[in-house]
Amino acid sequence: MKQSVAVNKAEQHVKWTEGLKALLSKFKIKPIKLEFNTILKKLIVPILSIAAFIGIWHVGANALRQREIDFRVEKALTDQGQAAADELKACFAAKTASCQTNTLPSPSxxxxxxxxxxxDHYVIKQDKLDFINKTAAVNAKRVQAGQEPIIYTGRPSFIDIVLTSLKTVFAGFLLALFIAVPIGIVVGLSDTLRNAINWFIQVFKPVSPVVWYLLVFMIVKTLLIGSSSDNSFVISFISVGLCAMWATLVNTAMGVSSVDKDYINVAKVLKLGALQKVFKVILPSSLPLIFTGLRITLSVAWMVLIAIELLAQSPGLGLFVWEEFQNGANDSNSKIIVAMFVIGIIGFLLDRIMLIIQNAVSFNKNATA
Known part of the structure; x- marks a missing residue:
């Protein structure tokens, strides 16, 4: 009897499974097979590594904090006596605002x-809206009279700072693209030009972003002499573009020079013009290397942006980090770490976006990180 019931259950299970497969097939839904190894590698291990990182960070931050506390208490004991040392120790234990350490902040x-x-972003956003509403009538009259409207000059929020940095890096990236790709194509098509310009690339490619900033500053301030406008954005994005363009220039020239000669011969047989040959034969064949160069250029642009914004006093992440370092407030170190994570995450996302675009336009669909 028990054996008969077990057989019936097995038959029902088989029928249910086949029915589910038929239903999924009808709606063209493929069953998902989640194997434990896949879950372990793709989900559990990354989560555990993040937890381990936060745990090590927490322990290290507390150890550094305690080291500073011990030093300061010992110094108070030596300089002022036991009562002062006990008072300072109690102050640190209470975690009051007057007794804070200046070391690596904890995750919390x-x-x-x-x-x-x-x-702060929402507070500043509301202040901007209030200012706009307050000056709307006055600005309307000023515009009618041909005068410049009154603009908000308060401090930017952290979101505004991030958007400024993104605007600067994209402007610099586009400048690098428009300079490096055409020059790379021309250089790649001619061995003579490649040999003639190679010294120039090798000399200027390793130049520091600080030096590029100073060079651009010399030129821009002379070209815009007498102008009362803020030139920090112009100086910043030009410096970023010139500093980051070299990978695209080199990869474009390499990609063009390594195009299969059979393709060039076919273009000659078809009597394609110079521009047709470039756009229909050379560029499609060179896209993988060009996009590799563009990915490197965007990464370099995002890295050097911080130093350049600091020097140019452009209201971006670079200036934010420096001002917080100079500020020395209780939460300044924590804000610097926040900026560090934001810089890293945005850099990673920019690289992923470039990879997606590369796979979308390139014949090589197997490009990976």
Whole structure:
């Protein structure tokens, strides 16, 4: 009897499974097979590594904080006596605002700074709206009279700072693209030009972003002499573009020079013009290397942007980090760590976006990180 019931259950299970497969097939839905190894590699291991990173960070931050506390208490004991040392120790234990350490912040402190920066963004956003509403009538009259409208000059929020940095890096990236790709194509088509310009590339490619900034500053301030406008954005994006364009220039020239000669011969047989040959034969064949260069250029542009914004006093992430370092407030170190994570995450996302575009327009669909 039990054996008969077990057989019936097995038959029902088989029928149910076949019915489910038929239903999925009808709606063209493929069953998902989640193997434990895949889940382990793709989900569990990354989560565990993040938890381990946060745990090590927490322990290290607390150890550094305690080291600074011990030093300061010992110094108070030596200079002022036991009573002063006990008072300072109690102050640190209470975690009051007057007794804060100036060392690596803990994960909880950084998370608190994230919340503070977000709250500040909404406060500043509301201040901007109030200012716009308050000056709307006055600005309308000024515009009618041919005068410049009154603009908001308050401090930017952290979101505004991030958007400024993104605007600067994209402007610099586009400048690098428009300079490096055409020059790379021309150089790649001619061995003579490639040999003639090689010294120029090798000399200027390793130049520091600080030096590029100084060079651009010399030129732009002379070209715009007498102008009262803020030139920090122009100087910043030109410096970023010139500093980051070399990978695209080299890869474009290499890609063009390594195009299969059979393709060039076919273009000759078809009597394609110079521009037709470039756009229909050379560029499609060179796209994988060109996009590799563009990915490197965008990464370099995002890295050097921080130093250049600091020097140019452009209101971006570079200046934000420097001002927080100079500020020395209780949460300054935490805000610097927040900026560090934002810089890293944005850099990663920019690289992924470039990879997606590369796979979309290139014949090589197997491009990976």
């Amino acid at each position: 402190q950084v998370w608190s700074s994230v919340s503070t920066l977000i709250d």
